Amino acid sequence: MNEQRVLIVGAGPAGLAAAGALAHLGIKSLILERDSVGSSWRGRYDRLRLNSSRWTSKLPHSRYKRGTPLFPTREQLVQYLEEYVAQHELDVRPQISVERIDPDGDSWRLETPSAGSFRAPQVIVAAGFEHTPVIPDWPGRELYRGRLLHAADYRNAESFRGADVLVVGPGCSGMEIAYDLVEGGAMRVRLAARTPPGIVLRAQGGLPTDPIAIALLRVPPRIADAPMRIVSLSASGAPENSRSGLSLWVLSQTTCPVSASVAMIRPS
Numbered sequence: 413m414n415e416q417r418v419l420i421v422g423a424g425p426a427g428l429a430a431a432g433a434l435a436h437l438g439i440k441s442l443i444l445e446r447d448s449v450g451s452s453w454r455g456r457y458d459r460l461r462l463n464s465s466r467w468t469s470k471l472p473h474s475r476y477k478r479g480t481p482l483f484p485t486r487e488q489l490v491q492y493l494e495e496y497v498a499q500h501e502l503d504v505r506p507q508i509s510v511e512r513i514d515p516d517g518d519s520w521r522l523e524t525p526s527a528g529s530f531r532a533p534q535v536i537v538a539a540g541f542e543h544t545p546v547i548p549d550w551p552g553r554e555l556y557r558g559r560l561l562h563a564a565d566y567r568n569a570e571s572f573r574g575a576d577v578l579v580v581g582p583g584c585s586g587m588e589i590a591y592d593l594v595e596g597g598a599m600r601v602r603l604a605a606r607t608p609p610g611i612v613l614r615a616q617g618g619l620p621t622d623p624i625a626i627a628l629l630r631v632p633p634r635i636a637d638a639p640m641r642i643v644s645l646s647a648s649g650a651p652e653n654s655r656s657g658l659s660l661w662v663l664s665q666t667t668c669p670v671s672a673s674v675a676m677i678r679p680s
């Protein structure tokens with residue numbers, strides 16, 4: 413039995429941030445990771461960049477290295493996470509999947525198929541919430557003879573050259589993948605949206621909008637929403653959305669607005 417003071421499940425940004433913050437207080441922890449550091453990010457599509465800026469996407473007690481763009485690429489984020497592990501001397505055990513967590517006296521007992529049992533009085537579960545792809549069970553889905561792919565399995569437009577593609581869902585991934593397909597030579601790309609998307613520009617005047625948006629969420633909507641308008645796609649043929657500002661959108665919807673670059677939403 414491996415006894416620890418703190419066990420952390422998952423070496424994504426949340427697990428590493430928790431371990432880094434604990435290390436700063438002089439508390440050692442052990443991170444059990446079923447794959448590798450930042451594995452959720454390693455497997456995503458090629459052109460992916462953070463849509464939140466590096467200013468708001470850093471882990472405790474650490475910055476991105478000099479020269480990192482405002483919106484780091486997927487590879488830059490993975491590198492940043494690996495450097496974070498080294499800088500804070502975090503103990504990450506890759507290829508160990510936690511299958512069970514049970515109470516064990518005053519502690520918790522974690523079972524893993526590859527490395528046996530671990531025990532600690534404190535366990536932080538940072539196993540992520542966006543790692544399991546789901547395709548809705550649409551009626552007639554089994555009759556569709558074309559290629560049906562979840563965004564998690566999309567890498568680049570290479571194999572879609574000349575294809576007629578429908579992208580379902582105008583969230584951050586859907587919009588960016590649609591744009592990637594257009595740039596990559598798909599013959600026709602359409603984006604299906606159940607309701608008109610609410611879009612906020614990722615940057616304005618060369619500055620990221622997310623730190624401003626975060627600060628303005630504490631301000632009454634009538635003041636906050638003046639600089640943070642939701643962008644309309646009606647010029648591209650989409651139905652008009654409420655065109656409210658960011659605060660009213662966040663208060664009235666269950667989803668966050670989509671963060672997009674100007675290039676992605678300009679009318680063709």
Ligand SMILES: Cc1cc2nc3c(=O)[nH]c(=O)nc-3n(C[C@H](O)[C@H](O)[C@H](O)COP(=O)(O)OP(=O)(O)OC[C@H]3O[C@@H](n4cnc5c(N)ncnc54)[C@H](O)[C@@H]3O)c2cc1C
Pocket residue numbers: 421422423424425426427444445446447448449450451452453456460461462463464469508509510511538539540541542543584585
């Ligand atoms: C396409 C896309 C773009 C995104 N862009 C942004 C962005 O720009 N900015 C932003 O803030 N967020 C973004 N997100 C959300 C992003 O995924 C999260 O912010 C971030 O990765 C969450 O970190 P996490 O550590 O909670 O989870 P993850 O990054 O998913 O890490 C969880 C880790 O736990 C491991 N794990 C899971 N189960 C077990 C187990 N049983 N045993 C051991 N290990 C386990 C996994 O292998 C993984 O490494 C994006 C998400 C997607 C899908």
